[in-house]
Amino acid sequence: MKNILVVSGHTDLEQDSVANKTILENLKQQLPDAVFDLLDAQYPDFNIDVKKEQEKLIKADIIVFQYPIFWYSMPSLLHRWVEKTFVHGFSHGSKGKSLQGKKLIASFTTGAPETFFANGGIDHMLYPIHGICNLCGMEFKGYVYTGGVSYQLRTDEASLSQIKAKACEHAKRVISLINTI
Helix, strand or coil, X not given: CCCEEEEECCCCHHHHCCHHHHHHHHHHHHCCCCEEEEHHHHCCCCCCCHHHHHHHHHHCCEEEEEEECECCECCXXXXXXXXXXXXXXXXXXXXXXXXXXXXXXXXXXXXXXHHHHCCCHHHHHCHHHHHHHHHHCCEEEEEEEECCCCHHHXXXXXXXHXXXXXXXXXXXXXXXHHHCC
C-alpha cells in the first residue's frame, strides 16, 4: 500500500477557491487512506510546526503538492512550508536523506486559460519543483494541470458548474497518475 500525503498549499481554500477545494474533496473520496495536509487551516499565521510536518513527510511514499499558481509560482504558504520543512540535515546534505526515493507529483491550477501558458510556460513554473526533487533525491513523477478555473469566474451557476467539472476531471487525472506509481 502506498502512503500518500497530499499537501494543499492554497492560502484560503474556503473563501478563495472553487477548483482546488473541489479537487481536494474528490481526492479525499478516492484516497480515503491518504493524509491531507491543509496548510491554510493549520497555519493561517504561517507558523509551521516543522517536526510534525517532517514526520508526515517521513511516512509518505508519494507526496502530492496541490496548489494554485500565484504569480507564476506556488503560493507563499506552500513556499514557506517547503522553506521550513525541507532543511539541510533533513531533506538534503550529507546527513539529510529523509526524502530520498520519495515520489513527488505537482497538481496545480491557474485562473488564466491553459493557452496562456502554451509554448513552455508550464515547464518554467516547474523549475523549482524539479530543483527540490534533485536536491532531495526525490523522484518527480509528473504533474497535473488545469487552467481557466479562476474563482473570479464563478459569476453564475453555469460558470461555477464548469469550474467544478474541470476540477473533478483534474482529480481523476491525479488519481490516474498516482496509480501509475
